[in-house]
Amino acid sequence: MLAPSPADSEAAPSPAALTRFLIIVGFCGFASALSMRTLDPVMPLIAVEFERSVVEVALLTTWFTFFYAFGQPILGPIGDAFSKPRLISLALVAMSATTAVAAAAGSFGLFSVARGLTGIAAGGVIPLVIAMIGDRFPYEQRQVALARFMVATLTGQIMGGLASGVLSPLIGWRGVLSVIAAIAGVSGIVFYLAMGRRDVSKRRPFSIGQAIANYRDILANPRALPLYLLVACEGALAFGFFPYVAAILLARDGATSVEAGIVITGYAIGGMIFAFSAKWILKSLGEKGMIRLGGVILCLCFLLFSIPAPWWTALPIFMMIGFGVYNIHNNLQTQATTLSETARGSSVALFACLLFAGSACGPPLVGLLMRLAGESGALLLYAAGVLALGLSAPRLLKLDRKAN
Template structure:
């Protein structure tokens, strides 16, 4: 497999912060509903489980759009695709701020999920095009640092603003962030000269996906990342309800707890080079699974609401230890069709992301909070421990 031509330091210096800000806008929009579930349930006269379906709709449409968005990004250029999706995402978020009923909000969030799906996978593919494999996981880690702040801010900001101004202001802010990110891409970043782009056609898309699945590692990687998405992101839509039941807290406290997953991601991003060089991808996957399992186990114990901040920081750090290694592997599945490979990676991850809340809701009803958390904790722990044996990272030490 051919290595990309390394980008100059100046190119990467601009690329990482700006694409990171685009990822910030996407993840901010994605995570802002989680702390608002009880608030929106009262606003629209729906149950908590029905409102949690807003998260499933966004994530499911994020996943379903990927098979189309990947070939489009490969054909028209990843930067152009990212900026267009951000403009549309901002427009949909602005319209959602004026939603008058649950079904209108659901439809706008669903279509917004498709547009959000055109940002992060294409951004990671663009980094893969420019950074050699030896530096790629480190560059992706830096990208994640900025992107994760968006995840953290989306949850924490939305809870606080909803309590003091209203949930509509949260969606308005998301719209401004997305359109601002699109403007920066258009004004600052330049497409690669003489890039080899396949034609935008059905046969071209089929050819790209054929190249992806020609790699025997693809199927297993996509299955594992789907399981990861379900077990990590099945819980956040129910955190506000769990904390309210235990401590009588509101959206602000839930947002701070969920946002702490982003703090864990920031720790990972800052330490990525040290972790890759000294710990190695295989051990990072194992430690990631153990950290998440421990976090789920600790959340079983009734405790003051603020203890959830440390618990979700631990879960977030563990998640990125595992997921960061998955991402680096995905960028190398098909160097001639990276946009398509990363789109499929996101597709399967967000299929898990979409089904996770449904599975968690079912387990909460059947087993209660402690039983549901125990099942998810054991599952994610086993995933982290078994993955290095099932899918060892290329060129890593054991």
């Protein structure tokens, strides 16, 4: 594995300054993450309102992630050239506007367009924040810092899924989206006032030629292609089943949207358990051990979820899914911050592009497997896939860094 760069060895800012920075960017990550899992618990309700099948509505997750992914190759270089903090502020305000349009949409077509545009806007937040963390934290502290930031994003996912499931009977799914739109708008303004207008980083005009040159340099790194392939597989395997969870639980046990929201929230809770224990796990197992542990846990969880049972038994399973996913994901995204020191926004953006491209392929793949092999058969195949991912990733990335 490559040694830490010179930038990693520079004196870090004071702990108090880094803590303030993580709190500020955490608020942005929270606001952006709210929209990611919001629709999962209410897929059946949206299907009824727009007179569509659950499968059709579930493909909105693919639609959102498709636009999130393929906005990245442009947003990353713009952030590198212009200003990451200012682009993050603008993205949050744009996300507020498009979410408000989705909340008011009178047709499935307009709703789909608004969700796609929300995906582009949301893609200008978390990947650029991760790049900013890479700019400020040396390698030895970076994975723990990313785990701390993940607390905020996972809290957003928890609140998004839980609010959607719990509040939709009271204010409807449209009311939930309206609240999320307001939070995104406020967070964009607050972030601009706190960091955007104070950003004094050197700016240069955006150039497509320079962006292409940056990507060429990133892909010349021998670890880049294996890393990007792995994260695409992670996206398809880890998130493919989420849009179907509410329908699966409804068919098995008559679970309501509230109960489905509680189960999906378990994923984020498991991720938060990882985030608070990441420093200890890293010290105990090292990077290789963390990734392998994640693969084994995910395999067992998919095997357990393949067995029909009351809806509440899925909650601990999804907590362990969240814990397992982030044992893998946090290591992969930490590696993404090391691929380039001069175009870190671009390297992380390409990482996010492949992650969400994989996530976009996941639901259609799950739908195909469920038609061919049934619900349990599809879950068994996914169990084998995540185990292979966890066991092969350390070797493909040539991870040999000992526990820090």
